[in-house]
Amino acid sequence: MSDLLFVYGTLRSDIDRSRLPPAAQRAADDLSASAELIARGAMAGTLRAVAWYPALIVADRLPDPVYGEVWRLADPLAALPRLDAYEGGEYHREVRDVAASDGAILSAWVYVYDAPVGDAPVIDSGDYAHWIAQQTP
Numbered sequence: 001m002s003d004l005l006f007v008y009g010t011l012r013s014d015i016d017r018s019r020l021p022p023a024a025q026r027a028a029d030d031l032s033a034s035a036e037l038i039a040r041g042a043m044a045g046t047l048r049a050v051a052w053y054p055a056l057i058v059a060d061r062l063p064d065p066v067y068g069e070v071w072r073l074a075d076p077l078a079a080l081p082r083l084d085a086y087e088g089g090e091y092h093r094e095v096r097d098v099a100a101s102d103g104a105i106l107s108a109w110v111y112v113y114d115a116p117v118g119d120a121p122v123i124d125s126g127d128y129a130h131w132i133a134q135q136t137p
Contacts, residue, residue: 003076004108005031005083006041006098008068009054009128013037019132021052027086034079035071039100042067043110047123047131054128055113055120058096067127070098070108080109090115 010024013032017025042065047054056066073079084093091111098108123131 001076002095002107002109003073004038004098004106005035005071005073005079006043006068006096006106006108006110007031007071008043008047008056008066008110012069012129014069014129015132019135023086024053027083030082031071031079034075035073037069038072039070039102039104039106040067041070041098041100041106041108042126043096043098045126047126047128048113048117048120049123049131050113050115050117050120052132054123054131055090055115055117056111057117058110058112065099065126067125067129068098070100070106076109083111087111 011028011031044059045066046057047066093109095107096110098106100106
């Protein structure tokens, strides 16, 4: 079982948490307390703005990277069920390759969106932190 987690949305450490609902703030605080940020990274996929949070649609290869962070979970067996509950039924968790900022390829858990995205806008930059910073408060 991997002890790595790739986060691309509301759990990122570089998000202004005051822009998020209280449940998202608590989940991000929980991750920070129970894991160590080890790298910035990217994986193949597309982000869609389905609400105040992003939906990851995976792709087989880059060039459409989704940017995020890789965290090392101190206790994956304890952390993953809490993360599953936070992410909810619209997502499933799977292991995917993530390109770390130093060039290493890491196998990490990632939450992939399962529900229909309809006409939800694409986050063209692949960077949720940048996208949410541009939204009107």
